[in-house]
Amino acid sequence: MNNQSTPAAEFVDVTKSYGTLEVLQNLSFSIAPAERVSLIGPSGSGKTTILRMLMTLEQPTSGDIRVFGKPLSSGTGPRLREQDVRAARAHIGMVFQQFNLFPHMSAIGNVMEAPMQVLGMAKDDARAMAQALLDRVGLGAKADSYPSQLSGGQQQRVAIARALAMKPQIMLLDEITSALDPELIGEVLDVVHSLASETRMAMLVVTHEMGFARDIADRVIFMEKGRIVEEGLPDQVFEDPASERTRSFLRSVRR
Amino acid sequence: MNFDLNSINVILPLLLQGLKVTVIASTGAVIVAIALGLLIAIVRRSAGRALRLAIDTVVTVVRSTPLLVQLYLLFYVLPLYGPAMSPMTTGILGLGIHYCAYLSEVFRAGIDAVPKGQWEAAIALQFNRLQTWRRLIIPQVVRIVLPQVGNYFISIYKHSSLLATITVVEILGTTLNYAGETFRYFEAFTLLGIIYFIVGFSLSRTVGYLERRLA
Numbered sequence: 001m002n003n004q005s006t007p008a009a010e011f012v013d014v015t016k017s018y019g020t021l022e023v024l025q026n027l028s029f030s031i032a033p034a035e036r037v038s039l040i041g042p043s044g045s046g047k048t049t050i051l052r053m054l055m056t057l058e059q060p061t062s063g064d065i066r067v068f069g070k071p072l073s074s075g076t077g078p079r080l081r082e083q084d085v086r087a088a089r090a091h092i093g094m095v096f097q098q099f100n101l102f103p104h105m106s107a108i109g110n111v112m113e114a115p116m117q118v119l120g121m122a123k124d125d126a127r128a129m130a131q132a133l134l135d136r137v138g139l140g141a142k143a144d145s146y147p148s149q150l151s152g153g154q155q156q157r158v159a160i161a162r163a164l165a166m167k168p169q170i171m172l173l174d175e176i177t178s179a180l181d182p183e184l185i186g187e188v189l190d191v192v193h194s195l196a197s198e199t200r201m202a203m204l205v206v207t208h209e210m211g212f213a214r215d216i217a218d219r220v221i222f223m224e225k226g227r228i229v230e231e232g233l234p235d236q237v238f239e240d241p242a243s244e245r246t247r248s249f250l251r252s253v254r255r
Numbered sequence: 256m257n258f259d260l261n262s263i264n265v266i267l268p269l270l271l272q273g274l275k276v277t278v279i280a281s282t283g284a285v286i287v288a289i290a291l292g293l294l295i296a297i298v299r300r301s302a303g304r305a306l307r308l309a310i311d312t313v314v315t316v317v318r319s320t321p322l323l324v325q326l327y328l329l330f331y332v333l334p335l336y337g338p339a340m341s342p343m344t345t346g347i348l349g350l351g352i353h354y355c356a357y358l359s360e361v362f363r364a365g366i367d368a369v370p371k372g373q374w375e376a377a378i379a380l381q382f383n384r385l386q387t388w389r390r391l392i393i394p395q396v397v398r399i400v401l402p403q404v405g406n407y408f409i410s411i412y413k414h415s416s417l418l419a420t421i422t423v424v425e426i427l428g429t430t431l432n433y434a435g436e437t438f439r440y441f442e443a444f445t446l447l448g449i450i451y452f453i454v455g456f457s458l459s460r461t462v463g464y465l466e467r468r469l470a
Contacts, residue, residue, distance in 0.1 A: 057375050086381070094379040098373035104394045114380035168379055216461055 006069045008091075008170050008202040009054055010034045014063030014075070016049055016226075021092070023049050033169065034200040038213035038234070041223035042249060043204065047206040051172045055094045056085060067091050067170070091170030097175040101147040107145040108134060108160045109190045111165050118166070121143040126165075133161040138192045146236070159193055164195070170202040171195075177209055185209065191215030210253055214238050222246045258382065262442045266433060270443075270450055273429030278436065278454075280346055280425055281412040287351025288411065292358030296366055297388065299359070317356040321415055325349055341409040346418035354411055365400040398469055401437065405462030409455060426450065 007030035016024040024046045031037050039047040044107040052058045053073065062075035071080055101110050111130035115121040121129070132139050137157040147155050156176055163171065174190065177185040189212050196203065196216055201247060207213050213220060213234075220237040222230045222245075230243045241247045299310050317325070326349040330342065340348070369392055377387040420430035426447060434443040 027271055054374075055379055057378060077334065086383075090381055092379075096372060096375065096379075098370075098372050100370075100376035102373065102376070102395075104398065113390065117386045118383075120382045163379070223455075 005033060007031060007066075008035070008068060009204070010066045010069075011050070011053075011135055012064045012066070014053070014060045014065060016046070016053065016058065017061045023226050024060075027226070029221065029228060029229065029231075030070050031170070031202050031204060032128070033068075034202055036196060036203040036205070036216055036218045038207065038217035038220045039223060040210070040213050040220060040249075044225075045223040046226040047223055048174055051094065051174045051204060051206055054170070054172060055092060056089050059180075066159045086099070088226060090166075091169045092172065093163035093170070094164055094165050094172040094174065095156070095159050095176050097178050099147070099152070099159045099179070101149050101155055101159055101162070107139060107150065107161075110147070110158055111162045114162070115165050130161070130165060133164055134158070136164075136194075137161045152180045153187045156180065156188045158193055160188075160195070168201065170204065173203060173205045175206055175208065175211075177207065194215070208253070210238070210250070222249065224249070258445070259439065259442055262437075262439050263446065264447050266439070266443055269324050270426055270428050270446060273424065273426035274450060274454070275422065276343075276425040276429075277412070277415050277427075280343065280415045280418055280423065281348070281408070283347035284350035284354065284415065285404075285408045287347060288354035288358050291351065291355035292373055293362050294392075295355065295359035296362035299363065300366065314359060317353060322349070322353045322414060324421065325353055326417060326421050342418070342421050342423045346415070346421060346423045348413060349421075350411055350418070353414075354407055358407060361400050361403045361407070362396060365396040367394050368399050401469060402462060402466040405458075405465060409414045409458050409462065412455065412458065413451070438468070 003138060007184065011027050012023055014027045015022065023044075027046075027050070039050065041047055049058060053060055054067075056070065058074060059073055060075035064074050064076070065072045068091060070084065070088045072085060074080055079197040093202040101107075105113060108130045111133055112123070112126040115126045115129065116123060131140065131143060134143050137160055139154060139157055139161070142150060142154060142158075145154075147158070148209065150158065156179075160176075176192070177188055180188065189209065192212075195201070203216065205213065205216055215234075217234050219231060220234045221228055222237060222241070222243070224245055230237060230246045232242075236248065237246065241250065295310055295314065299307055302310065326346065329349045330345045333345075334340075348381075373391055373395065374387065377391050382391065387470075415425060416427040418425055419431060422428070424432065430443045430447045434440045
């Protein structure tokens with residue numbers, strides 16, 4: 001994508017290794033504001049590691065990561081100041097494979113907590129916003145239920161509402177349907193589709209649902225063994241991949 | 256010597272007075288033990304090697320020596336080199352320090368039992384460290400450790416009887432004083448045992464109830 005404005009997120013020559021195992025090798029890519037990018041590829045190709053580094057759950061071994069032009073982490077340069085990292089990170093939200101809802105709080109409590117604690121929002125305002133968000137993910141009636149009383153699909157929709165409450169400009173979706181029973185996947189993907197059409201958040205999506213990866217994205221990136229093998233428009237990557245590696249991966253997942 | 260039922264009229268009010276002191280001492284001690292134990296567990300997690308070794312050494316020493324010896328050291332030896340505290344303060348601190356060594360292990364296990372995803376969700380929602388501990392981790396740890404902490408509270412309650420040896424007139428001290436003057440050991444200690452049992456039994460039922468409710 002040829003975009004003149006500052007990228008929403010930018011990886012510059014990022015390498016991540018655990019001991020001798022290189023998970024990502026000299027990776028460089030960027031996402032434009034409001035762009036939706038799907039990361040696809042076999043397990044262990046480093047897709048999730050990209051998301052986790054962007055959320056600062058992992059640090060790059062070398063290379064730089066920037067968010068709206070500001071440094072988020074630097075594997076080589078001087079150590080970044082905590083407050084700068086926090087400022088850069090504040091643009092980013094994440095939804096996890098395992099939901100990670102707070103079990104001691106109700107659905108609405110989960111959504112209200114960060115706006116109140118972190119943004120200092122008044123309780124009534126936070127409650128009103130949280131209720132609106134739960135309505136939006138179709139769970140307005142479940143506001144007072146606890147996570148243990150909700151199905152996996154419902155929990156994941158609460159987790160989406162919770163992430164939205166912090167108004168991120170970049171949303172990371174890390175295999176958000178992988179822990180769900182097949183019949184619950186649709187309700188979660190429907191929510192993400194409607195978000196995509198109603199907001200201008202950038203989205204970086206790691207998924208094994210190929211239909212979703214294709215439909216949600218402006219651009220698809222196929223990765224293997226810590227490298228980008230191919231990227232392009234969804235139709236092009238899925239219909240007419242340039243690389244034989246992409247072709248054989250798509251064949252294997254479509255079987 | 257026969258059991259003199261009439262003496263109960265005298266003993267019971269005395270013992271209930273002593274029980275009040277026992278309850279205050281036990282409650283104070285459990286608060287000290289929880290606060291210190293939690294502090295140790297949290298500091299230990301992010302401490303460097305040297306500090307961690309220091310903490311572990313102290314915890315091991317406290318756990319490997321008798322509470323009675325620790326109380327004597329605090330009460331008779333410490334004032335020679337440091338501040339003299341009232342018997343009650345010494346007793347609460349002594350009990351609290353002794354049990355914080357055990358509770359720190361309970362809290363450590365409780366903190367480890369909170370899934371890693373909770374910490375990651377906290378980062379993803381921009382919580383700082385203090386907010387993460389206060390709002391997300393500790394409330395979950397409390398639910399996990401409550402039954403064990405309850406059992407240690409019962410243990411503290413029973414061991415508070417040792418404070419009689421450092422002149423705290425709690426329920427055992429009251430009993431000893433009364434029996435020493437009147438030689439009514441039979442009546443006094445029978446009643447003491449019954450009161451200890453009633454309170455201890457109620458406590459353990461309460462812990463059991465909490466355990467079932469949280470399970």
